[in-house]
Each structure stands twice: as structure tokens, then as C-alpha cells.
Amino acid sequence: MKLNRRTVISGLVAAIALPGIASPAFADEQVTLEVLYNLPGFTKFHQPLADEFMKDNPDIKINFLAPAPGYNEGQQQVLRAAVTGNLPDVYFSGYNLTAELVHALEPRNQITDLGPFIEAEGGQSFLDENYSPKMAALGQIDGKQYGLPVNASSPIMYINADLVTKAGGDPDNMPTTFDGLIELAAKIHALDPEIAGIGYDINGWPDDWLWQALIFQQGGKLVDDETKQVAFDNEKGLNALKLTRRFVTEGGQNLLDWDQSRQQFGAGRTGFIFSTPAHVQTVEGLVGDRFELKTATFPQEDKENGGVPTGGNSAVILTQDEARQQAAWKYLKFITGPKAQDMIVRITGYLPTNQKATGPDYLEAYYVEHPNVKTASLQADRSMPWAGYPGGDSVRIWRNQRDIIGAVMRGEVTPEDGLKQIVNETNSLMN
Numbered sequence: 001m002k003l004n005r006r007t008v009i010s011g012l013v014a015a016i017a018l019p020g021i022a023s024p025a026f027a028d029e030q031v032t033l034e035v036l037y038n039l040p041g042f043t044k045f046h047q048p049l050a051d052e053f054m055k056d057n058p059d060i061k062i063n064f065l066a067p068a069p070g071y072n073e074g075q076q077q078v079l080r081a082a083v084t085g086n087l088p089d090v091y092f093s094g095y096n097l098t099a100e101l102v103h104a105l106e107p108r109n110q111i112t113d114l115g116p117f118i119e120a121e122g123g124q125s126f127l128d129e130n131y132s133p134k135m136a137a138l139g140q141i142d143g144k145q146y147g148l149p150v151n152a153s154s155p156i157m158y159i160n161a162d163l164v165t166k167a168g169g170d171p172d173n174m175p176t177t178f179d180g181l182i183e184l185a186a187k188i189h190a191l192d193p194e195i196a197g198i199g200y201d202i203n204g205w206p207d208d209w210l211w212q213a214l215i216f217q218q219g220g221k222l223v224d225d226e227t228k229q230v231a232f233d234n235e236k237g238l239n240a241l242k243l244t245r246r247f248v249t250e251g252g253q254n255l256l257d258w259d260q261s262r263q264q265f266g267a268g269r270t271g272f273i274f275s276t277p278a279h280v281q282t283v284e285g286l287v288g289d290r291f292e293l294k295t296a297t298f299p300q301e302d303k304e305n306g307g308v309p310t311g312g313n314s315a316v317i318l319t320q321d322e323a324r325q326q327a328a329w330k331y332l333k334f335i336t337g338p339k340a341q342d343m344i345v346r347i348t349g350y351l352p353t354n355q356k357a358t359g360p361d362y363l364e365a366y367y368v369e370h371p372n373v374k375t376a377s378l379q380a381d382r383s384m385p386w387a388g389y390p391g392g393d394s395v396r397i398w399r400n401q402r403d404i405i406g407a408v409m410r411g412e413v414t415p416e417d418g419l420k421q422i423v424n425e426t427n428s429l430m431n
Contacts, residue, residue, distance in 0.1 A: 029059070030058075030059050030060070030061055031059060031060050031061070031323050031324055031326075031327040032060075032061040032063055033060065033061065033062055033063065033089045033090055033319075033324060033327055033328055033331060034063050034065060034088045034089045034090075035050075035062055035063065035064050035065065035088060035089065035090045035091075035331075036064075036065045036067070036068065036074065036077070036078070036088040036090070036091050036092070037064070037067050037068075037074075037091075037092040037313075038067060038068045038069075038070055038071050038073070038074040038092060038094065038313065039067060039068075039069070039070060039071075040067045040069070042067065042151075042348075043064075043067065044347055044348075045343060045344050045347045045348060046064065046067075047064070048343070049334075049335055049340050049343060049344075050062040050064065052339075052340075053330075053331060053334050053335070056334075057327075057330060059327075060327045060330065060331070062331065065088055070206070071093075071094030071096075071097055071207075071313070072094075072097070072207075072395050074091070074092075074093075074094070075093070075094065075097045075100070075101065078091055078093075078101065078318075079101075079104055082104065082105055082108065082110050087110060087318040087319070088318060089317070089318060089319035089321075089324050089328055090315055090316070090317055090318065090319075090328050090331060090332070091315070091316050091318055092150060092151075092313040092314070092315055092316075093147060093313055093314055093315075093316050094311075094312075094313050094386075095138050095310060095311065095312060095313060095314060095385055095386040096207070096208075096311075096385075096386040096387060096388040096394060097388055097394065098139070098141060098146065098147060098314060098316070098388075099141050099142075099388055100388055100394070101316070102141040102142070102146050103141075105318070109320060110318060110320070111146060111316060111317070111318055112146070112316070112317040112318065112319070112320070112325060112328075113144050113145070113146060114139075114144075114145045114146060114147070114148070114317070114329075114332075115144060115145055117325075117329045118145060121333075127145075129356070130336070130337070130338075130354050130355065130356060131148075131149060131336075131353060131354060131355065132355055132380060132381065132383075134310075134380070134381065134382075134383045134384070135149050135152065135353050135355075135380070135383060136149070137385060138152070138310055138312075138314055138353075138383070138385055138386075139314035139316075146314075146316055147314030147315055147316040148314055148315050148332050148333075148336040148353075149312070149313075149314045149336060149353035150312065150313055150314060150315050150335055150336055150344075150353060151311075151312035151313050151344065151348070151350050151353070152310050152311070152312040152350055152351050152352075152353050152380075152383065153276045153277050153278055153310070153311045153312050153350050153351065153376065154213075154277070154298065154308035154309065154310050154311070154351070154376060154379055154380075154382070154383055155209065155210060155213050155274050155275065155276065155298050155308060155309075156274070156275070156276075156277050156295050156296065156297060156298060156375050156376055156379075157174065157272050157273070157274055157295060157296040157297070157298065157299075158265060158272060158273050158274070158275060158279075158283055158293065158294075158295055159171050159174065159271075159272045159293070159294040159295065159296060160265065160268060160270065160271055160272060160291050160292075160293070161291065161292035161293065161294045162268075162291040162292055163188050163191070163195065163268070163270075163271045163291070164184065164188065164271060164272070166188075166191055167184060167187035167188040167190075167191060167271070168187060169184045169187070169188075171292070171294045172294070174272075174296045175299065176299050176300060177299050177300070177301055178217075178243050178299050178301070180299075181198065181251075181272070181299060182197075182198070182243075182246050182247070182250050182251050183250075184197070184271070185197025185198035185247075185250065185251030185252065185253075185271055185272070186250045186251060186252070188252075188271035189251060189252030189271075193252075194269065195252070195269055195270065195271070196251070196252045196253050196254050196264070196269065196270045196271065197250075197251040197252045197253070197270075197271045197272075198247050198251035198252070198253050198270070198271060198272060198273070199253055199254070199256075199261045199264070199265060199270045199272070199273035199274070200244070200247050200253065200273070200274050201256065201257065201258040201261045201273070201274075201275075202214075202244060202402070202405055202409075203244075203255050203402065203405060203406040203409050204255075204256065204257030204258050204260075204261075205258055205402070206258075207395075207398055208394075208397075208398040208401060208402075209309055209311050209386060210274065211240070211398075211401065211402075211405065212309040212386065212387060213274075213298060213308055213309055214240035214243060214244070215232050215236055215237065215240055216306060216307045216308060216309055216384050217298060217299060217300045217301050217302070217306045217307070217308065218236045218239065218240070218301045218302050218306060219236070219301070219302030219304070219305035219306045219307075220232050220234075220236035220237070220240075221387075222387040222389070223387065223389060223390065223430075228390050228430065229427050229430070230422075230423045230426050230427055232423075233419070233423045237419050237422070237423070238415055238416065238419050241405065241408050241415035241418050241419055241422075242415045244405055244408055244409050244415075245408055245409055245411070245415055247409070248409050248410075248411075249411075253409075255406070255409060255410065258275065261273055262275065262279065262282070262283065262286065263286065265283070265286070265287075266283060266285075266286025266287050266288075266290070267286075267290070268287075268290045268291050274298070276311065277295075277349045277350055277351060277373065277375065277376035278348050278349050278350055279349070280295070280349035280370075280372050280373050281349055284372070293372065294371075294372065295371075295372040295375040296375060297375060297378050297379045298379060298382075300382070306382070307382040307383065307384035308379055308382050308383060308384060309384055309385070309386040309387070310383040310384060310385065310386055311386050312350065312353075312386075315331075315332045315335060315336065317329065317332065336353055336354055337354055337356075338352075338354045338356035338357040338359070338361070338362050339362070341353055341354045341357035341362075342357050342362040342363055342366075345357065345363055345366075345373065346363075346366060349373050349376070350376065351376035351377045351379075351380055352377065358377060363377075389426070389429070389430050390430055391429065391430045391431070393429045393430070396429060397425070397426050397429050397430070400422075400425045400426075400429070401422050401425070401426065404418050404421045404422050404425070405418065405422075
């Protein structure tokens with residue numbers, strides 16, 4: 001820019017601040033946050049929420065980078081950006097990958113511990129007022145709060161109430177264990193050999209969410225905290241693999257990918273399937289008026305210690321610039337607050353991460369009108385972190401595990417041999 005006398009004088013005048021009065025140059029300064037989220041479909045709530053936030057905070061501009069295709073791709077994009085020093089200010093990190101992200105960025109001082117910001121808001125009371133302990137834990141790594149939970153989904157059951165009733169079951173009181181569900185699935189399959197009793201599409205799922213669910217519902221764990229080796233090299237892991245085979249042999253499951261399975265369910269050709277609550281509106285559209293659709297919580301073998309893996313993401317602050325950190329903290333509080341969570345649930349079907357959002361001022365009436373959406377919120381107290389594997393190779397580990405699980409489901413490998421293969425492959429990739 002070419003400087004002239006008028007420009008210089010104007011700049012000097014603008015820089016002078018009278019005692020007790022902020023300089024106009026600083027008062028009018030706008031902070032721009034570069035924000036990266038995953039999954040282009042999430043634009044449907046990110047953009048309107050950003051518009052709402054900017055309307056209430058005109059001094060902060062949210063500039064979205066092109067969304068990453070998925071959590072794995074977003075993770076790699078951020079790790080590459082860390083090397084070049086071109087990190088976004090805010091990133092929405094998949095829960096199962098956040099530990100890997102923190103362990104990569106924290107030594108380089110490229111990710112922000114939210115502890116001081118939380119303390120300024122009232123400390124633990126701030127967390128307790130807004131997030132259940134299990135929700136808050138989704139953003140905690142090594143005892144520190146690095147993220148606040150934004151999206152949360154745990155697997156639920158989608159039910160063809162007509163088929164369940166014809167098979168002698170009660171769609172309003174589904175079995176709460178897989179043994180009971182497989183027995184019901186067999187009865188549905190017996191109605192018509194062309195109808196699958198159950199769809200548990202772990203063989204075609206893009207990540208290990210449904211595999212972890214089979215382990216967690218028994219009270220099991222993914223990795224041993226002390227040995228850093230597979231923690232399901234036991235009866236829990238074997239039972240999980242036996243279940244996947246029984247889905248096929250007893251429940252009549254067809255080995256389809258998750259999208260084909262969803263289409264088959266919508267056509268009335270499956271008794272019940274397991275999927276994310278984010279699919280509620282999509283499934284309702286597929287079903288139409290073909291049959292009565294209901295949803296139910298995920299079965300739980302161990303009622304006391306069992307749980308469900310929580311998919312989704314938490315917002316983390318990567319900028320180390322103080323002004324942008326303060327702006328980013330305002331944005332995190334907003335998008336994890338009850339108003340934003342109310343909007344996210346209505347758009348996506350996810351369960352709310354802020355416990356205030358289920359109250360009368362927000363989702364209470366909506367849940368009465370949309371019981372299929374409410375189901376996910378009923379298992380919020382069973383939410384467990386969607387775990388990752390140490391060593392930063394979780395994506396490759398799942399691809400190997402999925403191939404072995406598929407072979408077990410097809411009867412090409414026994415559950416016993418399959419477990420040995422999974423344990424050996426996983427342990428070797430973690431080392």
C-alpha cells in the first residue's frame with residue numbers, strides 16, 4: 001500500500017487512545033477463525049450455526065475450509081498442516097482419533113489445553129452444568145480437556161414393527177440381549193426365507209464402531225491400559241465373533257454393505273437393523289408408509305459395566321494466537337451449548353451433547369413428537385469413548401480386522417481362529 005501524509009496522520013490519530021477509552025482501531029478489529037470440519041453433509045448445520053454465531057458476535061468471523069471427506073482424511077490433513085505450520089484455528093476431531101492428534105500436536109505446542117478457559121468459566125461447575133461426565137470425557141486425553149463434544153451418536157436399533165409383531169415379538173419391548181434378538185430374528189426369517197431377520201452390517205462398515213459396540217456391551221475394553229495390547233483376547237472377543245456368525249446362520253442376515261442393507265430394510269425385507277441415529281430421517285424416508293418404524297436402544301449383556309461407543313467429534317482449538325484463542329473459545333461454548341445442540345439434533349438425529357438441550361426450552365416437546373429420534377438420548381448415560389489404538393494406525397487396523405470378521409461371517413474362518421488372527425494382526429500393528 002502506498003503511504004502518504006494523510007495516511008500516516010490518520011494512522012497516528014487512530015492509534016491514540018484517551019485514558020479509559022479503547023482505541024477505535026482495536027475496538028473495530030475483527031478476528032477471523034479458520035475452521036475445519038469433516039463430512040461435507042455436515043454443512044447443513046455448520047453453516048447456519050456459524051451465521052447465528054456471527055450475528056451475535058460481529059467481531060468474530062467464521063471462515064470454513066473445505067470439509068474433509070471423513071474423519072480419517074481430516075486427521076491426515078491436520079497432521080500434514082502441523083508440519084507446514086498452517087493449522088486451522090478450530091478443528092472438529094473424531095473421538096477415536098483425538099488421542100492420536102493430541103499426542104502428535106501437544107509436544108509441538110500446536111493444540112490448546114482448554115483447562116484455563118474452563119476454570120475462567122467456573123471450572124468443574126461449568127462442565128457439570130452443561131455436559132454429563134461421560135460426554136465431557138469424550139474430549140479428555142491424558143486427564144486434560146482438549147475438546148468439547150459437538151456431535152454424538154451411539155448405535156441404535158431400527159425396527160420393522162410389522163415383521164416383529166408377525167413373528168410373535170413386541171416392537172415396544174424388544175429383547176435387551178443379543179441372544180434374545182437372534183432368537184427373534186430367526187422367527188422373522190422363518191416367516192419368509194427371502195426376509196432377513198437381522199442386519200448388523202459390521203462386515204461392510206467403514207470403521208470399527210460396530211465392532212467396538214459388540215465388545216463394550218459385554219463390559220469389555222479395546223486395549224489394555226498397562227500392556228497396551230488387545231484387551232479382547234478372551235471370552236468377550238470370542239463371543240463377539242460368534243455373534244457375527246450367528247447373525248448369518250440363525251438370524252438370516254445378508255452380507256451387504258451398510259447402504260444396501262439400509263435400502264433392504266426400507267423395502268420391508270429385514271426385521272431390524274443397527275445403525276447411527278443420524279440415519280433416522282433417511283430411514284423414515286425410505287420406509288414411508290410401508291410399515292410402522294420404531295427404534296430401540298442397543299442391547300447390553302453386562303447391565304452394570306456395559307456401554308456403547310460414541311461416534312462423532314469434539315471441537316479442539318489449535319491456534320496459539322491469544323486473540324483467536326479467545327474467539328475460538330466463544331465459538332466452542334456456542335456450538336456445544338443448548339441452543340446449537342437443539343438445532344443439530346433436529347437436523348441430524350444425533351443425541352445432544354449438552355444436557356440442558358433436553359429441557360423444556362429446547363428438545364423436550366420435539367422428542368414427544370419424534371420418539372425415534374429420542375431413542376439415542378436414552379443411552380447417553382452408557383456413552384463410552386469411541387476408542388483408538390496406540391501407534392496411530394487405527395484405520396489400517398480396522399481394515400484388517402474387518403476382512404477377518406467378514407471371513408468369520410461367511411463361515412470361511414471359525415470364530416476361534418478369527419480371534420487369534422485379529423489379536424495377532426492388531427498387536428503387531430500397534431507395535
